[in-house]
Every structure is written in structure tokens, then in C-alpha cells.
Amino acid sequence: MERNRQLRLARHIKEHEAVSLDLFNITEEDIPTPGEGQFLVKTEALGTSPAQRAYLMGRDSRFHPPLAIGEIMRGRGVGQVISSCHPDFTEGDMVACSTGWQYYSIQDGDQSKSPVKTLQKIHQPQTPHYLHLGTLGASGFAAYFGLLDVGRPVAGDVVVVSACAGGVGSLVAQIARLKGCRVIGIAGGPEKCAWIKDVIGVDEAIDYKAGDLADKLAQYCPDGINIYFDNVGGEILDLALKNMALKGRAIICGLISTEYEAVAPPGPRHYYNLIYKRARMEGFFVWDYFAEFEAAESDLMGWYKYGDLISTEKVYHGLESAPEALQSLFAGIAAGIKVIDLDR
Ligand SMILES: NC(=O)c1ccc[n+]([C@@H]2O[C@H](COP(=O)([O-])OP(=O)(O)OC[C@H]3O[C@@H](n4cnc5c(N)ncnc54)[C@H](OP(=O)(O)O)[C@@H]3O)[C@@H](O)[C@H]2O)c1
Structure with missing residues (x-):
């Protein structure tokens, strides 16, 4: 038994x-x-x-x-x-x-x-059922509400996503593309960068481990970042803040690069730019949207079924x-x- x-x-x-x-x-x-x-x-x-x-x-x-x-x-x-x-x-x-x-x-x-x-x-269970933990579940909801409710993207916005090859990040990038944004993905290593470009469909990919993140952000976002979706915090968040566009939005989803360090690192140095760019930085917690999960699931499922969201x-x-x-x-x-x- x-x-x-x-x-x-x-x-x-x-x-x-x-x-x-x-x-x-x-x-x-x-x-x-x-x-x-x-x-x-x-x-x-x-x-x-x-x-x-x-x-x-x-x-x-x-x-x-x-x-x-x-x-x-x-x-x-x-x-x-x-x-x-x-x-x-x-x-x-x-x-x-x-x-x-x-x-x-x-x-x-x-x-x-x-x-x-x-x-x-x-x-509306979909097979395989594990989709309800990922694309059609918590990862999908974090991407959906964080980007759409907190970030409020409009077509043409430049959206930068950290941990873009990860669970939440790979969905944020796809939803941002569906909304007509230009998407720059940040990921660790050439293989992941190739994957976010070829499979996820970002416009540009930056390997943050290659050591030229600051130059690449400036090169790919000459008019600044309209939305920065942050999954990692630390140095990457700081460089994104430095490159914000006027009225830009930094969405704080997670801070995996520093969250579990015994001693918290010094805070971002470039947050002064929020003043000059009249930008905002805002955190969100996906479970606060629990009552709206069903509506989000229906949107995510629609995109998924029609092949707009892989x-x-x-x-x-x-x-x-x-x-x-x-x-x-x-x-x-x-x-x-x-x-x-x-x-x-
Ligand atoms: N606010 C909310 O309600 C909410 C909900 C769900 C998740 N989250 C947060 O969202 C973030 C993404 O979660 P996920 O489940 O989708 O995880 P994930 O992105 O699939 O996995 C984490 C990724 O972070 C990157 N990473 C790890 N250490 C790093 C470092 N030191 N510097 C830069 N990048 C690093 C790695 O990608 P590379 O190989 O590219 O470095 C890794 O694959 C997490 O911070 C999580 O805590 C928040």
C-alpha cells in the first residue's frame, strides 16, 4: 500500500x-x-x-x-x-x-x-498540471501583476529585465513584447543570453558576467529605461537606476543577489536619479493580488494557447x-x- x-x-x-x-x-x-x-x-x-x-x-x-x-x-x-x-x-x-x-x-x-x-x-486545469506552478501560476502572476499593474507599460517603452532567463523574468520579457515594448534582457552567461534572444524573443541580451553591463545598458538604452523589472537587486539594480528615463518605473520583484548575505550590502548609490528623472521605484508582493488570480490566469492561458507566450x-x-x-x-x-x- x-x-x-x-x-x-x-x-x-x-x-x-x-x-x-x-x-x-x-x-x-x-x-x-x-x-x-x-x-x-x-x-x-x-x-x-x-x-x-x-x-x-x-x-x-x-x-x-x-x-x-x-x-x-x-x-x-x-x-x-x-x-x-x-x-x-x-x-x-x-x-x-x-x-x-x-x-x-x-x-x-x-x-x-x-x-x-x-x-x-x-x-481550468491545463496539462501538464505543473504549468499551474509556473507559466500559469505563481511565476506567471508575479510577471503579470508586477509588469502590468506596477509598471504600466505602453507600446514603445524600453523595458529592462534582470534574471531574464529565470522563471519570472522570462515571462515578464514575453508579456512586455506582447505589449509592444522594446525588451532588453540581462542574464548570466552566453548560453542564457542566446536563449533569451532566440527563444524568449528579447531585442537585446546582456551577459552581466561579461563585465560590460554599464556600457551595454548605456548603448542599448540611449534614451533611458522606461521600466526596469528587478529580480536581483545589488549592482544590477544600481546601474539600472543610473540609466532611468524621465518618469521611469523600477519594479522591485526580488533581490536574489543580496537577500541571503549575512551582512546586507550598502544600498543603491544611484537612487538620487529617481529625483532628477521624476521616476519611481515600487515593490509588489504577488499574493496581494490573490483575488485577481483567476482573471490573470485567463489572460495568461489565452496567450499560451495561441502561442504568444511560451x-x-x-x-x-x-x-x-x-x-x-x-x-x-x-x-x-x-x-x-x-x-x-x-x-x-
Ligand atoms: N515580489 C513577489 O511577489 C515575488 C514573487 C515571485 C518571485 N519573486 C522574486 O523574483 C525573483 C525571480 O524569482 P524566480 O522564481 O523567477 O527565480 P529565477 O529567476 O528562476 O532564478 C533566480 C535567477 O537569479 C539569477 N541570479 C542568482 N544569483 C544572482 C546574482 N548574484 N546576481 C544576479 N543574478 C543572480 C540566476 O540567473 P542568472 O544565471 O541569469 O544569473 C538565477 O537563475 C526572485 O528574486 C524572487 O525572490 C518575487
Whole structure:
């Protein structure tokens, strides 16, 4: 009889340590039974997110308490409701939610006490279902709301996207192109730059590891940057601020280059340019848009179905491959959105 298989945190990660299977204990338990107001989800696939490094570090992640040793690794997954004692969820429903790195999870349908709502019912499931963790899920929503609601692009805008070969970045670049913008993508290494040009369709690609980012930004954006979509922070954000156009918008999505450093680096030096360019820099949090996910999903799905938006999922296979998938995200090993198909 099948049992619930899990990856539990065996110890906290050290600074700059790679994410590996050694950090976890593999455990097995009986499949749990849902109580009143709960339902049981059989996970099909797991997503990855930079936020998971905070869990591995045992750090307070603002919306969750630190992950203790022995707990199941926290993470988002997509799966099917297979048994329910909740009036709003029935067997066969597809959901994306915080499943953790395990085969089965009990979900409490009541989100009223959660600081952020993350339990999402999928009304029009698309195959493969892991698309609802990436292109048609959290990555897609971050790209969609960050660019369209915070950035408010208009045709002809010059949009610069950092971590452009990553999950969110590769979707931002495509949506910006759909809106008639000129897109400059920043990525690490010649292979990723070729990929964002040939597959994602950016107008220009800049390899930030080549050492000429400042010159290339000035060359490709002679009239300045109208929208800078930032996934990385640090030096790249600073150079983008230096090159803002009048009334430019810097959208702060993430800061992966500095977020997990023990000592926070000095802040951007070029923020004075926000004054001279009457520009604005604004952060956003994708889960604040939870109530609008269904509308966004419908737009993303429409573009996806007509081939205007390509999905970039890079699929890893099996629960034990989850650490490798997450490591790939941090080390920038592969392009696209990293998901783990549990292959069950
Ligand atoms: N605000 C929100 O609500 C929200 C929601 C989702 C995600 N996020 C944030 O959005 C960003 C992208 O997330 P994602 O899931 O799509 O991850 P991702 O872009 O697929 O993966 C991260 C990428 O960042 C790049 N990177 C890593 N270290 C770097 C460094 N030191 N300097 C420059 N680039 C570096 C790597 O690409 P290269 O190989 O090109 O360096 C890596 O592939 C993250 O910062 C995440 O925290 C925010």
C-alpha cells in the first residue's frame, strides 16, 4: 500500500552552501485522513522559489515562522483533492497550495487566519498540471501583476529585465513584447543570453558576467529605461537606476543577489536619479493580488494557447530531485521555471 513520502529538514544550510539531498531526511508515514473542514491533496508536482532558501536557513520569512529541523520542507505544489470534508472542495478538484515536499498533504480550507492567501483552486486545469506552478501560476502572476499593474507599460517603452532567463523574468520579457515594448534582457552567461534572444524573443541580451553591463545598458538604452523589472537587486539594480528615463518605473520583484548575505550590502548609490528623472521605484508582493488570480490566469492561458507566450518549465523528476531543482535556481544552472514532477 502506498505511503506518504517526505523530505524533512535534517539541518540548517550554511551561508553560500549548495542545496543538496544531504540537507534532508527521507521519511515515510501513513497517508493522513482529513478531519472536519479539511481535505487531502495528492501532490503531482512541486514548484521552486528563492524564498525557500529562508526556510533552509531557519530564518523568519515574514509570513512563516522559521522552519525547524525535522519539519517537512515547505513549498508550493499542485495536486488533486482525493478526499474531502470541506464543502468547497470535492474529490477531483485541482489545487495549487502549500503542500510541502511530500506526496500527500492535509489542507485546511479556511484561509481567514493566514497572513496571505495561497490556496488556489484551479478552475481550468491545463496539462501538464505543473504549468499551474509556473507559466500559469505563481511565476506567471508575479510577471503579470508586477509588469502590468506596477509598471504600466505602453507600446514603445524600453523595458529592462534582470534574471531574464529565470522563471519570472522570462515571462515578464514575453508579456512586455506582447505589449509592444522594446525588451532588453540581462542574464548570466552566453548560453542564457542566446536563449533569451532566440527563444524568449528579447531585442537585446546582456551577459552581466561579461563585465560590460554599464556600457551595454548605456548603448542599448540611449534614451533611458522606461521600466526596469528587478529580480536581483545589488549592482544590477544600481546601474539600472543610473540609466532611468524621465518618469521611469523600477519594479522591485526580488533581490536574489543580496537577500541571503549575512551582512546586507550598502544600498543603491544611484537612487538620487529617481529625483532628477521624476521616476519611481515600487515593490509588489504577488499574493496581494490573490483575488485577481483567476482573471490573470485567463489572460495568461489565452496567450499560451495561441502561442504568444511560451512556457519555460524545466522539469526535474521525482521527490528526491527537489533539492537539485532548487539548487539549479540559485546557481542559475538552467534557464526557465524549475518544477519537480513527482512522476506518480
Ligand atoms: N515580489 C513577489 O511577489 C515575488 C514573487 C515571485 C518571485 N519573486 C522574486 O523574483 C525573483 C525571480 O524569482 P524566480 O522564481 O523567477 O527565480 P529565477 O529567476 O528562476 O532564478 C533566480 C535567477 O537569479 C539569477 N541570479 C542568482 N544569483 C544572482 C546574482 N548574484 N546576481 C544576479 N543574478 C543572480 C540566476 O540567473 P542568472 O544565471 O541569469 O544569473 C538565477 O537563475 C526572485 O528574486 C524572487 O525572490 C518575487
